[in-house]
Amino acid sequence: AYKRFSELLPKEERENACSTRVPKSQILTLPELRANPFQHRICHVFSTSEAGDDSMSFEDFLDMLSVFSDSATSDIKSHYAFRIFDFDNDNMLGRKDLELLVNCLTGQGEECRLSSAEMEQLIQNILEESDIDKDGAINLSEFQHVVSRSPDF
Numbered sequence: 001a002y003k004r005f006s007e008l009l010p011k012e013e014r015e016n017a018c019s020t021r022v023p024k025s026q027i028l029t030l031p032e033l034r035a036n037p038f039q040h041r042i043c044h045v046f047s048t049s050e051a052g053d054d055s056m057s058f059e060d061f062l063d064m065l066s067v068f069s070d071s072a073t074s075d076i077k078s079h080y081a082f083r084i085f086d087f088d089n090d091n092m093l094g095r096k097d098l099e100l101l102v103n104c105l106t107g108q109g110e111e112c113r114l115s116s117a118e119m120e121q122l123i124q125n126i127l128e129e130s131d132i133d134k135d136g137a138i139n140l141s142e143f144q145h146v147v148s149r150s151p152d153f
Contacts, residue, residue, distance in 0.1 A: 004030075005061045021055040032068070037104040041084045078147040082140050092137040098123045 006017035043054040046064040
């Protein structure tokens with residue numbers, strides 16, 4: 001992990017990799033993130049940058065790797081997946097979060113987008129399946145309940 005992290009830095013900064021932050025632009029060059037539709041959200045969720053630039057410290061990088069490793073529990077994976085999908089950071093997956101989530105999964109091009117009616121129907125179906133307390137949004141425990149019924153997660 002240290003070797004991979006330090007390779008994201010310019011040669012002259014590699015000796016101080018433990019105390020250096022890697023810019024988001026470099027993190028996004030990782031093959032595992034390059035094609036991920038949630039790459040920007042992943043950087044945002046795992047970054048502890050006070051500047052808000054989504055750069056990562058070595059510790060941030062380790063946290064990200066550990067969550068995505070095969071040995072992470074489904075509770076940990078679902079907790080971070082929820083945070084990644086919570087685009088407005090309000091601790092709920094509301095209609096706007098679900099719409100952004102669907103758009104990330106289906107692609108950004110016009111030919112890939114669902115119509116307004118299709119999007120509304122899909123969001124309605126997701127909420128009917130997942131929103132146990134019927135408040136119009138999915139909280140973390142509701143999300144984890146849905147995930148627990150999905151062995152492929």
